[in-house]
Amino acid sequence: MRKFLGIDIGGTNTKAVLIDENLEIISFGVGDTPASGGPQAEIAILSEMFDFLKIPVKDVDAVGIGIPGPVDNNGIVHNPPNLKHWGDVDIGKYFAEFFKYPRERIAVDNDVNFAAMSEYHIGNGKRANPMIMLTLGTGVGGSVLIDGLPLRGRDGFAGELGHIVIEPNGPRCGCGRKGCAEALISHHGIVKTAWKILRRDKGSIMWNMLEGDFRRMSPELIEKAANIGDPAANKILDITANYLGTLLADLINIFNPERIVIGGGISRWGDALLEPARKIAKRQALKNLAKSVKIVRAKFYQRAGAMGAAIYVKNNL
Amino acid sequence: MRKFLGIDIGGTNTKAVLIDENLEIISFGVGDTPASGGPQAEIAILSEMFDFLKIPVKDVDAVGIGIPGPVDNNGIVHNPPNLKHWGDVDIGKYFAEFFKYPRERIAVDNDVNFAAMSEYHIGNGKRANPMIMLTLGTGVGGSVLIDGLPLRGRDGFAGELGHIVIEPNGPRCGCGRKGCAEALISHHGIVKTAWKILRRDKGSIMWNMLEGDFRRMSPELIEKAANIGDPAANKILDITANYLGTLLADLINIFNPERIVIGGGISRWGDALLEPARKIAKRQALKNLAKSVKIVRAKFYQRAGAMGAAIYVKNNL
Numbered sequence: 001m002r003k004f005l006g007i008d009i010g011g012t013n014t015k016a017v018l019i020d021e022n023l024e025i026i027s028f029g030v031g032d033t034p035a036s037g038g039p040q041a042e043i044a045i046l047s048e049m050f051d052f053l054k055i056p057v058k059d060v061d062a063v064g065i066g067i068p069g070p071v072d073n074n075g076i077v078h079n080p081p082n083l084k085h086w087g088d089v090d091i092g093k094y095f096a097e098f099f100k101y102p103r104e105r106i107a108v109d110n111d112v113n114f115a116a117m118s119e120y121h122i123g124n125g126k127r128a129n130p131m132i133m134l135t136l137g138t139g140v141g142g143s144v145l146i147d148g149l150p151l152r153g154r155d156g157f158a159g160e161l162g163h164i165v166i167e168p169n170g171p172r173c174g175c176g177r178k179g180c181a182e183a184l185i186s187h188h189g190i191v192k193t194a195w196k197i198l199r200r201d202k203g204s205i206m207w208n209m210l211e212g213d214f215r216r217m218s219p220e221l222i223e224k225a226a227n228i229g230d231p232a233a234n235k236i237l238d239i240t241a242n243y244l245g246t247l248l249a250d251l252i253n254i255f256n257p258e259r260i261v262i263g264g265g266i267s268r269w270g271d272a273l274l275e276p277a278r279k280i281a282k283r284q285a286l287k288n289l290a291k292s293v294k295i296v297r298a299k300f301y302q303r304a305g306a307m308g309a310a311i312y313v314k315n316n317l
Numbered sequence: 318m319r320k321f322l323g324i325d326i327g328g329t330n331t332k333a334v335l336i337d338e339n340l341e342i343i344s345f346g347v348g349d350t351p352a353s354g355g356p357q358a359e360i361a362i363l364s365e366m367f368d369f370l371k372i373p374v375k376d377v378d379a380v381g382i383g384i385p386g387p388v389d390n391n392g393i394v395h396n397p398p399n400l401k402h403w404g405d406v407d408i409g410k411y412f413a414e415f416f417k418y419p420r421e422r423i424a425v426d427n428d429v430n431f432a433a434m435s436e437y438h439i440g441n442g443k444r445a446n447p448m449i450m451l452t453l454g455t456g457v458g459g460s461v462l463i464d465g466l467p468l469r470g471r472d473g474f475a476g477e478l479g480h481i482v483i484e485p486n487g488p489r490c491g492c493g494r495k496g497c498a499e500a501l502i503s504h505h506g507i508v509k510t511a512w513k514i515l516r517r518d519k520g521s522i523m524w525n526m527l528e529g530d531f532r533r534m535s536p537e538l539i540e541k542a543a544n545i546g547d548p549a550a551n552k553i554l555d556i557t558a559n560y561l562g563t564l565l566a567d568l569i570n571i572f573n574p575e576r577i578v579i580g581g582g583i584s585r586w587g588d589a590l591l592e593p594a595r596k597i598a599k600r601q602a603l604k605n606l607a608k609s610v611k612i613v614r615a616k617f618y619q620r621a622g623a624m625g626a627a628i629y630v631k632n633n634l
Contacts, residue, residue, distance in 0.1 A: 146463070152573070153572055154447065154610075155573055156573070158573035160571065161570075163602075165563055165567060256473070
């Protein structure tokens with residue numbers, strides 16, 4: 001039976017999954033992404049992982065490699081912000097040379113595109129057309145699947161849905177603009193909103209939970225406080241839901257999607273964030289378009305990228 | 318030689334163009350869109366036009382009909398705001414029955430999608446992929462061409478680029494949201510900005526030009542005043558260019574387009590508006606994506622919709 005290998009290189013971990021043509025998992029492993037040494041160090045780590053997991057690279061029918069950053073239409077990675085010393089690199093070529101594997105059986109893409117692929121085929125995307133994937137975590141990532149394939153644009157960089165401006169007077173985003181979705185509904189953005197609210201509300205229970213140290217602030221802590229009924233925590237949740245709802249309404253008006261799948265760590269807040277955001281989105285979006293969209297949570301968190309990479313190459317290489 | 322008929326039903330005028338397979342215009346005509354009577358009255362007007370222009374409907378190989386409003390994937394028109402008493406209607410069926418013409422040789426679509434088709438094939442779109450068309454006029458319309466065909470979404474309603482929020486504290490949009498692009502950079506939106514600036518600047522030369530009557534305000538008047546060096550007029554221009562630049566940067570980040578073509582009456586301001594907007598867009602958008610996009614004015618104004626309808630059916634029916 002044919003076998004497909006999916007690799008997801010994250011800022012912290014590297015995951016690999018081997019699947020058969022029925023999408024059954026043969027083996028799965030996680031290792032540390034090397035903090036330095038660039039692509040060569042990464043390839044060395046992969047080699048160790050494959051040995052350990054007994055993944056026979058040469059017998060694999062195709063390989064997908066997901067990267068946390070921009071990947072162009074030729075599979076060239078462009079300076080991924082969380083992979084130090086990578087710069088612009090043809091990681092597929094490195095892989096092919098090291099493992100003596102044919103380059104044309106390797107696909108390299110953005111990790112969100114591959115995560116979207118998982119949701120589309122075996123997750124909560126349910127082959128919706130168009131399907132939009134949003135990942136809320138350290139950053140805000142996006143992928144738009146039309147007929148099940150990522151919208152790529154001229155160079156391969158389309159789908160930067162985290163860099164739509166939601167609040168032009170909002171905090172500065174890493175990209176240079178003010179008030180991008182990423183500056184507001186990423187982990188960091190939510191912590192910033194929390195600071196704005198908390199510094200004016202010395203009575204919030206969150207100060208006790210933080211033991212006076214704001215650096216302990218996190219979405220999880222806000223959720224706990226909101227569950228106890230803390231007004232400040234609920235206000236932070238409202239503000240964040242409003243930002244997310246605005247982004248969702250923009251996306252509905254632009255793409256007329258059948259489904260929007262929301263993944264990433266922040267989405268684990270679940271219905272506390274998602275339910276009000278969904279209501280705001282449906283109220284704000286044009287009626288014809290709001291009617292037909294479903295906004296759902298992602299099914300996968302840990303394995304989505306690697307599985308999606310394997311599924312993609314199974315279907316397209 | 319084969320012949321194709323394109324019809325553009327606007328809120329005020331109805332245009333028809335007959336072309337041959339080399340895209341040469343055989344005849345072109347303009348009539349009034351009937352103010353009442355719905356689709357039946359429109360069909361009667363078309364019948365008169367075809368008689369007058371000697372357009373032999375039965376000998377035409379395909380017909381495209383553009384509508385100023387939402388059209389679904391089955392060609393059903395949904396309550397176009399500027400066509401009174403239309404509601405939801407299968408205009409293609411009316412046309413087919415009246416002219417005894419095969420329904421399957423008729424395509425009905427949104428007028429901006431057809432205008433985009435003109436720019437793509439014979440205008441300033443130059444077969445760019447993706448190509449985005451923005452029309453700035455009474456409203457703000459959009460169309461996104463991928464591989465030369467409009468992004469349609471689940472139902473056919475995608476591309477509502479005028480309903481992306483640019484300024485959440487901005488004026489109320491007709492769609493119910495606040496600060497949509499359409500509420501800011503349409504004719505009406507610009508006049509609103511002008512009022513905000515002018516009422517605080519009694520010394521502006523625009524008051525003389527208006528002869529004290531603000532209802533005479535128009536983009537053309539602002540342009541004239543800006544050319545003379547009026548600070549208030551230049552401020553209005555700056556604010557509008559900033560809104561437009563923000564929208565363009567959003568679109569660049571979302572679609573990684575090769576070209577954005579800007580049409581509609583407002584774009585005739587030309588470089589006074591477009592040049593600063595272009596600079597803002599290129600500065601705000603992600604570097605990888607800003608690099609490869611060209612932002613240009615549309616080539617066509619009057620005939621774009623009807624020509625695009627004819628070109629579309631020539632290529633796709």
